[in-house]
Amino acid sequence: MGNTKVSRRFRAMSELVQDKNYNYTEAIELLRRSSSAKFVETAEAHIVLGLDPKYADQQLRSTVILPKGTGKLAKVAVITKGEKITEALSAGADLVGAEDVIEQILQGNIDFDKLIATPDIMPLIAKLGRVLGPRGLMPSPKAGTVTIDVGQAVQEFKLGKLEYRLDKTGIVHIPFGKVNFSKEDLAANLLAIKESIERNRPTGSKGKYWKTMHICSTMGPSISIDINSLKDI
Template identity: 65%
Template sequence: MRKYSRRFQQIVQKISKNKLYSPLEAIELLQVLSNVKFIETMEAHIVLGLDPKYADQQLRSTVILPKGTGKIVKVAVVTKGEKVSEAISAKADIVGSEDLIDQIFQGRLDFDKLIATPDVMPLIARLGRVLGPRGLMPSPKAGTVTNDLKRSVAEFKAGKLEYRVDRSGVLHVALGKLNFLSNDLYLNLISLQESVDKNRPSGSKGKYWKSVYLSSTMGPSIPIDINLLKNNGINY
């Protein structure tokens, strides 16, 4: 049986059992309950009615959080030719061609996002075993395979996130720091909700949204009333 610290147990007691909180109420409660020595991140954990083992029930997309993530994102770009100078002018943190591919193959992973132009993807294929398990492999679906380097680098640095369901059909997404204004965190949550609805897989049948929980890095999870999320016409 898992053991929790006294601090954690005291926090849990302040959360009402068998209650579904409104999104904003849950956010504000997480902010009040946070009592660690660093600024925690707020996370959303969304259980969806998907079985990712089927190709038409996989969910992988991106969302631009309007208030950012509060995290400094280090972006690497693999490209060649004239696109190298474009990537540098776009303020990518790391830029290279075959040399950078070799460095990554040898273990260099000091970046949060890897963007590549289509012409170098055949060269990057050999990095699958290195990048794949870390979720860093460039993909057109994720917006990380593109010729528009200026836009892509700017978006990821501003708060664009890639998300995907895990093997059990659950999304885990960091939505910002707890020292954000509560309304700003709420706006980020709504943007995620709208994106998840917009990108509903074609094979999804029945109830799409099953449950939503908000939590902080070191805190407990708080159940959310799905119907109180912004209603955009989707029947939950």
């Protein structure tokens, strides 16, 4: 019965979406209208790029700060030592330490959304790769999670900094807020993502870089965006 209700609701919402490319502002408005779940759904962007991640010079991995936030207060852990512990705590980190935090992670207690480490501690956390790697939580310089400036990193991830990467099929999947955000706030976040992906275009990129972009809510239908409407901003 539950699945039938979901299917009917999804079909009803899908009927709102035409088979065409929408201006990004129209697409965002449609995304908000086509959300019908009983929880506040996440707004998601799925972007197909003209890249082949098999080649090192066509891989894409970077970060973006969403100016209007993610709609979720991220839990941030920091592995460091010395005076950096105080810096991380002052910036609002939820969990800070060194060997004690490493042991906690090895035991499977991973109650955080982002893990930051200082460079001097990296040799100690190499053994966490098998635990954190599959979850996408292993600290990395490219992701901005291996840094001396732990205070700034904590604040940025708390405010809405996200890591994104090209998956093996050439697609970037990234949330850009919640469906209860205003149209203006969702647009600001989506434009920030577009600008970041453009700015970090790999050196090996050839031909058409932007192929398609679709947005949707967690349980809603996919809406195709006219990429030129974003490029004209």
